[in-house]
Amino acid sequence: MKSSAPVILRIPPEQARAALRACLAELDRLGIPARIEGHGHAPVDSEIERVLAFEQRLHRLADAPGARLALPLGPAGEGLVISLDGPSPDADLVLWLDGEAGMGQLERSLVNGHVPLVEFRDAQGQVLAAGLPAIEQPDILGRALVAFHARLATILAMAIDGKARSLPDRRRMREAPTHTTPLEFFLQSTARKVANRIAPSRRRAEHWRIAIRPVTGPFSPEGDHVATGFTLLPDDGARYYADPVLWQDADRNYLFMEEFPYDTGIGCLAFTELGPEGRALFTPRRFLAGPTHLSYPFLFRHAGEVFLMPENAAAGRLTFYRARRFPDLWEEHSVPIPDRALHDATLIEQDGRWWLLANEERGGSSWDTLVIFSAPGPLGPFEPHYAAPMLVDARLARSAGPVIRLGERLIRPVQNCLGGYGRFLRFTEITQLDDRGFEQREIGRLLPEDGLNIAGLHTYARCERFEAIDLLTPRNWRPA
Structure with a gap:
């Protein structure tokens, strides 16, 4: 019709x-x-x-x-x-x-x-x-x-x-x-x-935590997996860390993340460097903050430079930053999509074109509606896909980390938001991503351990040496 x-x-x-x-x-x-x-x-x-x-x-x-x-x-x-x-x-x-x-x-x-x-x-x-x-x-x-x-x-x-x-x-x-x-x-x-x-907010609030583990073998997203063997990134309880993104630069490994201080209630971005076993070498350092909430620090490399594309849906625009001195000094580079409040925007190159996958509220929830843009290069100019929105599905729409290349395959981590935000994570394989449309098929899941009072797992990131996830727990939670 x-x-x-x-x-x-x-x-x-x-x-x-x-x-x-x-x-x-x-x-x-x-x-x-x-x-x-x-x-x-x-x-x-x-x-x-x-x-x-x-x-x-x-x-x-x-x-x-x-x-x-x-x-x-x-x-x-x-x-x-x-x-x-x-x-x-x-x-x-x-x-x-x-x-x-x-x-x-x-x-x-x-x-x-x-x-x-x-x-x-x-x-x-x-x-x-x-x-x-x-x-x-x-x-x-x-x-x-x-x-x-x-x-x-x-x-x-x-x-x-x-x-x-x-x-x-x-x-x-x-x-x-x-x-x-x-x-x-x-x-x-x-x-x-x-x-x-009645209850003090500090006691009742849930708390995101980042966890890291060394890579021990090839990436195998098929089937159900339970998130075990991860080491928690320490925090002081006055803030949480979430949305981990891993970045490898020569022989050094960095962990970028959202930092959410409870005293301000506004997310900002921080980073740390990982040692040989995946432990943070220093307390995460804040490197980007503003008047509106920042999260999901997606990174990409272009023409020998490193760029940052954080979520800033609260500002109603998508902004790119360029590293003046990686990893701690950044400058605003451009606003390629100035009039859309996009969530968890993720870039991937396919068949000579760059595709930006994101979620948008469109009057409802940002958890369930996938929109796609494309451009000849990673910096734009971006055009919305003719068929956007591509998908309305609380189980499979929202990105849960960078797309992972597995040979010729594109593996997309997605959040399961049915029954609550980021309850667990699914892996899908993108089978079509072009001007005609978008298709993906579910191939596996990553689940929190049972019995540990973990309410969510909503990000997966991977580099050559490490994997990182985030877990939603009570604020006073301690692992078994």
Whole structure:
């Protein structure tokens, strides 16, 4: 399907909540006029209604996402009919969630900790676009609905524009539903809110830690691997270190990282040098800081010089820095992408062209939506891929470190963000990266050790001599 017509979203009035405004807002940002109309009827889930009402009183949500919408909403006129309530003979597209038509089970699914797979199918039943959204605030149903509906707009726009993209694998492992009742969901959410108010923040916060180990053999990403044998990079508890990037310069090995001081709450960049066994030769030294959050210090070499491409999505631009004196003195070189808030941007050269893979919020979460740019050289000028966004999948979209060349193969570490940020790491092999599209297939996973109270592992970096990861733990955690 390829159309520039407005869209008409049809939904039972009982399911039309204010959270749907996020869908309208994102469609408007994408230049797609949209209107919501009532169609048919659906039973009212009184338990869900109570949860949303209690949430509104407890959290005082400014946009009241659980409130009913007065329909119709949006400009009148003809357009593509998008059915959100099941098959209809005059619908151009129908929404399916986890293989069921309509939105009837959405709210119960989110209460159960389960994010449904989104599909838009045409009148013949063909899937035109699909995606698996990330939910950053799953313990507040109203907020979860806002995030879901924003990403619903992204996937709908992908279905409308007619560009060829790969579809998420419905068979890949998903999170198991918790079978929580709405009352249990609300009580658990309330308990967390109370605990957050009572407990001192320094005791309750989670803490990223970098760990390093020497390379002991060839890189083998296939299959499941457990992260063992790593040595923690020491920290003083007043900051955490995350997003490790390894850099080899002649016979010296450097570890670059995000430093997050708790007293400022703003990430900056630091480095240290590694000794023969992978231990830091000195406490990480800060080398780049600013008024907005910096992280993921991606490095690359070009024309005999070393360049740095950190994440600075908070500033709404992508900036390159050049080393005036490696590794501790850098100067701003250029702003190749000035108007996009990109997360975890990663460069890779393929077939004589440079490709930049990154994530972008686009009204929803930065955890689930992959965008790609390309350029004739690593410094630009960059052009967005014609089919961007390429992928909406909380399991496979967000980069987790530099792409690794393994012979002729390109191995991409990605974060699994289904059920939480950076829960564990997957390895994918890029099988297509060109002007026509992007394809990758999952080949392995890197998992934290069981029983050690590790909540996440979201970066993998490798050089000739060392591997580095980061682990999410309680702040007072000590390894067994």
